[in-house]
Amino acid sequence: MSSRLPALSVLDLVPVRSDQTTGDAIAATLALARTADELGLERYWVAEHHNMPAVAATNPPVLIAMIAAATSRLRVGSGGVMLPNHAPLVVAEQFALLEAAYPGRIDLGIGRAPGSDPVTSWALRHGAGGVSDEAVTRFPEYVDNVLAMMDTEGVGLSVQGRTHLLRATPSARSVPTAWLLGSSDYSARLAAAKGLPYVFAHHFSGQGTREALALYRSTFRPSPELAEPRTFLTVNAAVAETAEEAYRRALPQLHSMLALRTGAPLAPQLLVEEAEKVELAPAHQEVVNAMAERWVIGAPDEARARIAALAEEHDVDEVMVHPVAGAHLGADPASSLTREDTLRLLAG
Structure with a gap:
């Protein structure tokens, strides 16, 4: 089996530790992004999650603007924007502006899940019943709308018998690269049908990846x-x-x-020393052990070999690392040196 390390990228949820404010967490993310940039990594994506005490990645476009400004060569994007939460035009406008400001560096990763609890989903829809079934059902149409609105030529919309030109931004010269994200067969089939690049959320469960990628590849239809x-x-x-x-x-x-x-109350991420003091029930320890087996946890040589093996197993030439290393007691709240260590040690 080959030991060649694939290209490396970063997925960041902007974790908020028990010793951090939101501002600290953002500062730590910017430092991590600069490290990724210096190491020559490929891309840096931020997630969309809402109302979670340990996650500050609530607004990908805002974070992408900050990260792109703090770096010089990384592709920066969303992993992903949860489209049912947003009007397609709003997403198109946000990412068209980002692409105009940082041409050739912006990725638009699009997901179908709400990325939040039912109460937050309700609030995201201005109290109008939450993320409606219609928004999920019409997801393929909404993807098409975002892509059409970001086109440099704009899109014609028929309103009251007349066609009106709609552009996400007045004078675009390029468009972001759009990716479909998912953790089920649905997104694999849709990405293949539309001829879009696709990413399966292997980091979330570690299961079903082989089947989803095989389905995507076998049903892929080329696109322009x-x-x-x-x-x-x-x-x-x-x-x-x-x-x-x-x-x-x-x-x-x-x-x-x-x-x-397990449905336990959520809280800011513990420090290493705080986590070590937690005594888990045997059944919960089994869950933790099973997760740890699926993650890449280890010394540099072992970790690099695991990543190379995963890349070969799934026939990919890029691996996006979600650096999950927690901080130690007394660490600078505005930094995340252990997450930076993960990237540095992997990159060699």
Whole structure:
């Protein structure tokens, strides 16, 4: 089996630790993005999640603007914008402006899930019943609308018997690269049918990836934008000089995911020393152990070998790392040196 390391990228949820304010978490993310830029990584994507005490990635376009301004060569994008939460024109306008400001550096990753709890979904729709079934049902149409509105020539809309030209921005010269994201067969089929690049959320569960990518590749229809299937792999990773230290650093995120999956109250991400003091019930420890087995946790050589093996197994030449290493007690709140370590040690 080949040990060649694929191209590396970053997925960031902008985690908020127990020792951080939102401002601290953003400062730490900007420092991490600069590290990724310096290391020559490919792209840096931020997620969309709402009303979560440990996640500050609530507004991808705002974060993308900050990250692109703080870096010089990285592609910066959304992983992803949850389209049912937003009017297609708003998304098109946001990303057309970002592409105009940072041409050739912007990715628009689009997802179908609400990325929030039912109460927040209701609030996102201005109290009008939450994320409606219609918004989800019409998702393929909304994807088409976003792409058409971002086109440099604009799109003609028929209103009251007359056709009106609509452009997301007045004088575009290029458009962002659009990706479909998903964790089910649905998005794989849709991306293939539309000839769009596709990413399966392997980092979320680690299951179903092979089947989803095979479905995408086997049913792909070439489009003017993309002649062949294009995809990559996402994976949670914590890397340190020793495997033992890497596992310690992964504990806070493992506990956060445990709370999410068991319905426990959510809280800011624990520090390493706080997580080590938590005593888990045997059944919960089994869940943590199973998650840890699917993540890339270890010393540099071991972690790089795992990532190379995953890339070969799934036939991808890029892996997007979600750096999940938690911080130690006494760390600078405005930094995330352990997450930076993960990137530096992986990049070699």
